Amino acid sequence: MELDNRKSDQGSNAPFSSNLQLYSHCHSSCSWRIPYEYKEVDLAKGEQYSPEFERLNPLHYVPVLVDDNVVVSDSYAIFLHLEEKYTQKPLLPVDPQLRALNLQVASIVHSSIQPLHMLTVLKDMEKMFGEESKPWAQFTINKGFSALEKLLKDFAATYATGELIYMADVFLAPQIEQAVQKFGVDMVNWRMGGDFSFARDLKEILGNEMLWLYETYKALPEFQASSPQRQFDAFIHNP
Amino acid sequence: MELDNRKSDQGSNAPFSSNLQLYSHCHSSCSWRIPYEYKEVDLAKGEQYSPEFERLNPLHYVPVLVDDNVVVSDSYAIFLHLEEKYTQKPLLPVDPQLRALNLQVASIVHSSIQPLHMLTVLKDMEKMFGEESKPWAQFTINKGFSALEKLLKDFAATYATGELIYMADVFLAPQIEQAVQKFGVDMVNWRMGGDFSFARDLKEILGNEMLWLYETYKALPEFQASSPQRQFDAFIHNP
Known part of the structure; x- marks a missing residue:
């Protein structure tokens, strides 16, 4: 089973880096929290169970973020990774x-x-x-x-x-x-x-x-x- | 209903600050992740539903950490708060x-x-x-x-x-x-x-x-x- 590697039109609007790729699905509310270049994982077809995707996330959940060499899944962990690395627009207050x-x-x-x-x-x-x-x-x-x-x-x-x-x-x-x-x-x-x-x-x-x-x-x-x-x-x- | 304000013997071993208080219960695996001065919330007696505790955490879950003026509940959030504030012994790697x-x-x-x-x-x-x-x-x-x-x-x-x-x-x-x-x-x-x-x-x-x-x-x-x-x-x- 091959993951869909088409890019969405939104890809060019990714706010951070051209090397940010988010494996996702339109029905995932967790994915929705993350800005991205969109790489579809068709949950209906079971693509989350493919060996290729399992290497990214053995829990078989989207979202998974690939940021250059860093792979991180789980939206809270992804959020913290982005917040620490991309500091232009902080989403955690200082107080x-x-x-x-x-x-x-x-x-x-x-x-x-x-x-x-x-x-x-x-x-x-x-x-x-x-x-x-x-x-x-x-x-x-x-x-x-x-x-x-x-x-x-x-x-x-x-x-x-x-x-x-x-x-x-x-x-x-x-x-x-x-x-x-x-x-x-x-x-x-x-x-x-x-x-x-x-x-x-x-x-x-x-x-x-x-x-x-x-x-x-x-x-x-x-x-x-x-x-x-x-x-x-x-x-x-x-x- | 009054929360039990006795301190545990462990209180004096709290590694961070004498103003750190953790509202907790011995059966909570989430609480176990956090170092603390221990303040028991008796879940069996329903103390988590007392008005006093509800002001700390309206979800009625332990752990809740009180760190001077900051109140934070949920073990992941507590962990991140401690990790950011008390930097002597970091538990997140730099890589x-x-x-x-x-x-x-x-x-x-x-x-x-x-x-x-x-x-x-x-x-x-x-x-x-x-x-x-x-x-x-x-x-x-x-x-x-x-x-x-x-x-x-x-x-x-x-x-x-x-x-x-x-x-x-x-x-x-x-x-x-x-x-x-x-x-x-x-x-x-x-x-x-x-x-x-x-x-x-x-x-x-x-x-x-x-x-x-x-x-x-x-x-x-x-x-x-x-x-x-x-x-x-x-x-x-x-x-």
Whole structure:
């Protein structure tokens, strides 16, 4: 099985280096966090199990980043690698509490929400428990969002942790989008014990922090450009 | 409900600062990754749901680190905070590939193994699917270890990524220990498509990379000192 080595049109827009290649798939919300030259791994065809891809990531997950001689997979690890190496546009704030908060919010998305509802895991669960797993995904997302909302309420402004886009936003944006589009989590009616006393302006109308952030993210050109629908392999999977 | 503010004897051995406090529980493998002054949160009594603890971490998980004015929870985020602030004993290598590998191995443990078998998640799964979840935990651990073994085979020496202890080891040690002690994963008979051509000396005899590492970790004084059985709240939960 050969991996698809076509480059996407986005390749030329890769912000960092012409040697950055991201092995990815349009349905991967983890991949969405990373800027790249796009190299499709067709998850539907099982290309993640090919010997060639297994050498890159024996866990068979996208994304995998190849940066010259460095190979790194897992979106949190990829993010940290990029953040350390490409310092033009830092996405971790300098202030220690804000920096810790960003690491933590990203980590909650990365380890306490997304892994519990990723496609492979839901398929494994259905095989093992013989039950539909979508309610599990929704439960997991609601639980995580409820915590995130409480965690962010003293910090969120235009973006998750203030007036600038940071790591927390990079991880939250695809997580919220996927919650809404893929798992039908209703953000408008979504209420899980959040304290809404902090709501103001549009936030007051929209009703909660996560929905406010969703609306903010959707308006960003970067969010639109990196969305799954805009990836060149999306035409194949959603013609 | 009041959190237990007794200090452990280990408190005085905290390697970094007298202002470092870790809210934790002896059964938490995530907490085990972090050096600390120990503040027990009794998960069995539900102290993680107290208003006081919820202010620290609305996700209700240990560990939470309080470092002067900075509050950070989630072991990966805590590790990165400590690594950046306390630079005396770095646990991330300078070499970019080795550094990326360490970030990645830790991330696999942190997001692709541990969250899928943590106690809260297994309890939630049993409620939702009405089935015993231990086989799920074992399946999850085996899948992760299989990938880790392939990923490490070109790098592992005395420790996971070479001759020095790095971040990968800090995350692997409690994960392997918990696999064996809590979920009964049989490391000796454990075979999931690993390539054993790299085995040498004791590794050859023991049969696989993860078991080799387990034996190495168990011999470390730091591993023994930070093991759950040695925490002061372990007497309460396993008298």
